[in-house]
Amino acid sequence: MSAAVEAQGTPGTPPSDTEKRHRVHVGWKAANGLIIVGALFALLLVAVPRDGVTRFALSRGADALQIPLLEIPAMPLAWGCLVVLALIAAYSVVRTLANRRTSVWAIAAFGAVFLVGFLAWAGAGSSGTLSIVSLLSGSLLGAVPLVYGSLSGVIGERSGVINIAIEGQMLAAAFTAAVAGSITGSPFAGVLAAVLAGMLVALVLALFTVTHRVNQIIVGVVLNVLVLGLTSFFYSQVLVPNAATLNSAPRFGSWTVPLLNDIPVIGPVLFDQAPLIYLMYLVVAGVWFALYRTRWGLRLRAVGEHPKAADTVGINVERTRYLALLIGGACAGLGGAFYTTVAVDQFGLNMTAGAGFIALAAMIFGKWDPVRAAMAGLLFGFASNLQNVLSVVGSPVPSQFMLMVPYVVTLFAVAGLVGRSRPPAANGQPYVKG
Amino acid sequence: MSHQKDPNPGPGPETEPGRAEELEQEVARESGAPAGPEKADDTADRLAHALQQTMSHRWTVAVGAILLAVLVGSVMIAFTDERVTAAAGYFFARPADTFVALGDAIGGAYSALFRGAVFNPRADGFAAQIRPLTETFNYATPLIAAGLGVALAFRAGLLNIGGQGQMLIAAAAAGWVGFGVTGLPVGVHTLLAVVAGVAGGAVWAGIAGVLKARTGAHEVIVTIMLNWIAFYLVAYFLATPGLLQAPGSANPKTPPTPESAQLPELLGERYNLHWGFVLALGAVVFVWWLLNRSSQGFAFRAVGENPRAARVAGIDVPWTTVKVMLVAGGLVGIAGATQVLGQVTTGFGGDIDAGIGFDAITVALLGGSNPWGVLAAGILFGAFKAGGTAMQASEGVPNDIVLVVQSLIVLFIAAPPLVRAIFRLPDPERRRRPRKARKIKEEAA
Numbered sequence: 001m002s003a004a005v006e007a008q009g010t011p012g013t014p015p016s017d018t019e020k021r022h023r024v025h026v027g028w029k030a031a032n033g034l035i036i037v038g039a040l041f042a043l044l045l046v047a048v049p050r051d052g053v054t055r056f057a058l059s060r061g062a063d064a065l066q067i068p069l070l071e072i073p074a075m076p077l078a079w080g081c082l083v084v085l086a087l088i089a090a091y092s093v094v095r096t097l098a099n100r101r102t103s104v105w106a107i108a109a110f111g112a113v114f115l116v117g118f119l120a121w122a123g124a125g126s127s128g129t130l131s132i133v134s135l136l137s138g139s140l141l142g143a144v145p146l147v148y149g150s151l152s153g154v155i156g157e158r159s160g161v162i163n164i165a166i167e168g169q170m171l172a173a174a175f176t177a178a179v180a181g182s183i184t185g186s187p188f189a190g191v192l193a194a195v196l197a198g199m200l201v202a203l204v205l206a207l208f209t210v211t212h213r214v215n216q217i218i219v220g221v222v223l224n225v226l227v228l229g230l231t232s233f234f235y236s237q238v239l240v241p242n243a244a245t246l247n248s249a250p251r252f253g254s255w256t257v258p259l260l261n262d263i264p265v266i267g268p269v270l271f272d273q274a275p276l277i278y279l280m281y282l283v284v285a286g287v288w289f290a291l292y293r294t295r296w297g298l299r300l301r302a303v304g305e306h307p308k309a310a311d312t313v314g315i316n317v318e319r320t321r322y323l324a325l326l327i328g329g330a331c332a333g334l335g336g337a338f339y340t341t342v343a344v345d346q347f348g349l350n351m352t353a354g355a356g357f358i359a360l361a362a363m364i365f366g367k368w369d370p371v372r373a374a375m376a377g378l379l380f381g382f383a384s385n386l387q388n389v390l391s392v393v394g395s396p397v398p399s400q401f402m403l404m405v406p407y408v409v410t411l412f413a414v415a416g417l418v419g420r421s422r423p424p425a426a427n428g429q430p431y432v433k434g
Numbered sequence: 435m436s437h438q439k440d441p442n443p444g445p446g447p448e449t450e451p452g453r454a455e456e457l458e459q460e461v462a463r464e465s466g467a468p469a470g471p472e473k474a475d476d477t478a479d480r481l482a483h484a485l486q487q488t489m490s491h492r493w494t495v496a497v498g499a500i501l502l503a504v505l506v507g508s509v510m511i512a513f514t515d516e517r518v519t520a521a522a523g524y525f526f527a528r529p530a531d532t533f534v535a536l537g538d539a540i541g542g543a544y545s546a547l548f549r550g551a552v553f554n555p556r557a558d559g560f561a562a563q564i565r566p567l568t569e570t571f572n573y574a575t576p577l578i579a580a581g582l583g584v585a586l587a588f589r590a591g592l593l594n595i596g597g598q599g600q601m602l603i604a605a606a607a608a609g610w611v612g613f614g615v616t617g618l619p620v621g622v623h624t625l626l627a628v629v630a631g632v633a634g635g636a637v638w639a640g641i642a643g644v645l646k647a648r649t650g651a652h653e654v655i656v657t658i659m660l661n662w663i664a665f666y667l668v669a670y671f672l673a674t675p676g677l678l679q680a681p682g683s684a685n686p687k688t689p690p691t692p693e694s695a696q697l698p699e700l701l702g703e704r705y706n707l708h709w710g711f712v713l714a715l716g717a718v719v720f721v722w723w724l725l726n727r728s729s730q731g732f733a734f735r736a737v738g739e740n741p742r743a744a745r746v747a748g749i750d751v752p753w754t755t756v757k758v759m760l761v762a763g764g765l766v767g768i769a770g771a772t773q774v775l776g777q778v779t780t781g782f783g784g785d786i787d788a789g790i791g792f793d794a795i796t797v798a799l800l801g802g803s804n805p806w807g808v809l810a811a812g813i814l815f816g817a818f819k820a821g822g823t824a825m826q827a828s829e830g831v832p833n834d835i836v837l838v839v840q841s842l843i844v845l846f847i848a849a850p851p852l853v854r855a856i857f858r859l860p861d862p863e864r865r866r867r868p869r870k871a872r873k874i875k876e877e878a879a
Contacts, residue, residue: 208845208848212849212852214848214849217593218799218848221799222796225792225840229835229836229837229838229839230838232834233510233514233838236832237514354658360654360658361658364655400669407660407662408659410655410659411656411663414649414651415645415651
């Protein structure tokens with residue numbers, strides 16, 4: 001509701017009063033967060049200084065355009081980064097004092113600079129090189145199931161059904177993709193089967209939550225356990241004895257996009273990947289377009305925010321939710337297919353290993369928006385891949401702490417930066433007509 | 435509906451039809467109780483009513499759900515059994531073979547499950563025969579405690595998915611007190627270790643509570659993240675000499691829990707059952723008291739039912755959220771402590787939680803988030819765990835089928851209409867109108 005409407009509604013009140021009521025109070029969370037992270041980094045540099053140079057590799061051996069290895073003295077670079085961090089933090093403080101928000105770009109820049117500084121510190125004096133290309137492309141690969149999974153969550157929850165069964169959808173999809181791919185010998189058949197499996201789990205979810213109005217969280221949690229039990233049972237009873245015929249799936253090779261692939265750094269990361277990754281770019285854009293730019297999306301969001309109102313204007317709430325869950329299940333199916341058609345060539349016990357829950361976190365982190373959720377998925381993928389790259393240069397940080405980083409980052413982000421994330425209003429509530 | 439024949443003059447002619455009907459029924463119920471001449475009819479009616487009550491009761495649905503789940507499990511066993519598949523290959527030549535093989539496979543699996551979980555008639559003497567039941571209680575102990583933690587949070591409107599992390603931290607704390615602190619007398623050492631475990635679980639869940647209360651962060655995402663953080667934190671402790679790693683070992687494993695810190699055997703050396711089970715039972719009574727008899731529990735439930743109304747009623751909602759998570763984490767901490775001090779006393783690794791944190795969610799759901807329900811569900815799932823292990827060992831049926839049966843039970847119980855439809859049980863919502871009321875209406879007409 002705009003200030004003008006408010007003022008019209010109450011003609012007696014002076015305008016200054018209305019303005020006061022509408023002034024946004026900007027909290028100190030962002031500024032404080034930046035200061036704390038910067039101070040911790042400074043502490044690290046003072047407490048554990050490291051000598052030597054850090055080698056950054058910006059191109060791969062096979063690339064057309066070779067960029068020479070960057071050998072940068074580690075400590076000066078790290079201190080330089082710290083100075084930049086301090087500047088950004090100061091900017092944030094100034095903005096907050098003026099009651100203005102710190103822009104997202106400033107925070108993103110802060111994160112990037114912090115990362116460069118940290119990598120410089122961690123890689124100092126090592127004979128290994130930090131390959132930026134493999135760091136980024138590994139992140140992208142790690143993020144694929146998270147992005148697909150979070151889209152599944154976004155579509156379902158935007159229609160008002162909490163989808164905790166992402167994990168189960170992906171696990172079932174990974175299983176069927178492995179079996180179907182092995183039988184037919186085609187990864188495309190595997191992907192198709194995976195999509196169907198994801199939709200099947202989604203259908204069960206819809207049957208119980210939409211038709212029978214069972215608590216959505218209960219059904220989601222239970223479906224995860226059910227799928228875990230089913231896949232584990234059939235894995236050890238059927239797949240292990242027939243591993244050659246049922247569990248040796250063909251994998252997608254990487255499809256190189258000509259020209260674009262030759263762009264330094266970004267080219268090999270984004271345009272030399274398996275088709276499922278290209279499909280991911282399209283699906284993220286497609287879901288965004290469908291949700292915000294089509295009649296179907298508007299109706300779906302209406303059902304998620306106020307099902308009664310939607311019903312009153314003639315939208316079929318149950319059918320909308322069924323359809324949303326099924327499409328979400330298809331997305332999660334694509335994410336599950338990644339495991340057995342791109343990452344490895346066989347199904348393994350519980351191979352999604354909690355990725356569905358991280359996708360759920362990405363969805364909440366992304367505030368139920370497909371593009372932001374995909375970005376959050378990329379961030380998680382990056383954070384979990386960091387450890388792989390650092391182990392090459394022999395980082396001084398215990399590996400367990402590096403592996404912990406994505407989760408700590410999420411915790412801080414959810415508590416500090418994102419704050420009260422607001423789900424769709426009717427999320428989790430079954431709709432009873434009448 | 436006949437407005438003017440309404441026996442109750444109170445609401446006037448504007449009464450809605452539904453309301454009039456209700457009033458008629460009410461009057462019929464009041465006047466019908468001492469009806470003399472229709473005694474036989476009345477008894478029949480009551481019998482029918484009682485039968486209907488039983489048939490549509492929650493427990494009937496529960497039994498139906500268990501039957502259905504077991505049926506699905508049987509189908510899975512049958513389809514993957516080699517002899518069944520072989521016999522089905524010549525089904526039309528000798529169909530009996532297929533059925534014999536089916537019976538062997540399914541009957542063998544479930545009887546092994548029963549022998550592993552309740553009573554083993556093949557053992558020598560009653561004491562040995564009843565041993566599986568004590569194993570069931572043993573497996574049920576952490577399930578009950580952790581299930582209570584999830585159920586309590588659920589009653590306060592919080593979904594505690596962080597059982598895994600809370601158990602890991604609790605196990606680490608209890609374990610550290612167990613072998614890190616020496617020279618304490620037997621009882622005191624155990625008590626201290628249990629308290630450390632409870633405190634560890636409470637702190638870990640408390641972090642989630644504080645974050646939820648202070649910043650509004652969603653507890654599901656926070657507890658999931660805390661699970662992973664706890665996992666890697668404990669993995670680090672386990673790999674670091676001087677913290678949890680056993681001295682002189684390179685494996686990420688702790689030294690064994692010393693005798694003085696172990697929970698003593700409950701029924702003597704013969705059985706594995708330890709005092710942790712009593713601890714779990716005590717926790718059930720405590721949670722029952724807390725939820726139903728204390729003002730604090732009332733505040734918990736009020737916040738769970740309607741936080742806005744609770745705030746208006748003067749309840750400090752954020753602080754209550756923190757308290758709920760502290761208590762819930764403490765309960766899950768009991769599970770972590772009993773694992774280290776009773777179940778796995780030979781030293782533990784990063785898998786000490788054994789998936790109980792997630793099993794606890796299903797236990798709490800099956801138990802209807804009520805302490806006694808959690809007790810029953812915990813024992814049932816404990817029986818499945820004990821029996822599943824035996825089944826895998828003797829029949830070669832993977833333990834995972836227990837997961838399937840468990841989750842199907844919860845799924846079916848959560849959807850009573852589905853179970854009723856399958857078994858054609860009557861619906862309590864659509865109860866037949868008492869015959870008496872109809873008669874009165876006929877007379878009135």
